[in-house]
Amino acid sequence: MEQTLSSRSLTVGGALVVALFLMILPASAHHGWGGYQDEDFQLSGTVESPVSLAGPHATMKIRAENQVWDITLSPPARTERAGLKEGVIPVGAKVTVFGHRHRDPKRFEVKTERVNWNGRLFNVYPDRS
């Protein structure tokens, strides 16, 4: 009895561990950098939608060559520590962002490390040079 119980626990426990590993495997895109191209990407445009410090990441939208791009910044508190608070950059301002473009060419999104506006550099990912 004890024997069958513990072997059954082992089977169930093993199945659980396998299931958890299967769930962890595809976790590489949005929040990490795995879903973005390795090459540096730079984009200049005008602010279409201003910096928002809503979670999980701060965001803004810029228009470049008649295309609106999603600019994904660092988490809100870190973006704010970099000096990039809501309302600092006005709508319509010309900005340049530096970061990495989404791997899917149909998606116009830049995971952004730095934002340059009017001679000011906001380094929202200071640990990434």
Place this chain on the structure above:
Amino acid sequence: MHGFLAWMYASALGHFMRESGPWTYAIVNLAHILGVASLFGSVLILDLRLLGVWRRTPLAVLTHVAVPVAAGGFGLATLSGIGLLAANATEYVGNPFFYVKFPAIAIGLVNAFVVSVSPAWEAASGTRELTAIENRQLALMGATSLACWLTAIGAGRMIGYW
């Protein structure tokens, strides 16, 4: 679905989630994780018991402690989850994991209800010995529960990575 998500996004809760400081989302997210942890931790113990692990521990002893924790965790996860959803509701249109998560939760809830009204569950609370068939029924419902909640949590986590 898009209309409902647009309504969520534009709601007072959506505005609050987005506009009340840089830590709001993080704190509500923390509450969501605590709720999910409480729910899944207690459900895991119950489901393994239904599957036949720890058979010498009376089911009534486990349900007495695990069911209230599971229910409380589900409540916390639901309340915080509505806030997280409202914050960026329109972003989830077309996210396949979104359409996996909520049906899994619905089936998990139906399964929990079916368990709670089953004669086997009633008998397992101490009134009489279970038959072999009833033990298999409980094991099946325990496996269904585990599958539902693992799917809901797995898909839920993957929503952000799509």
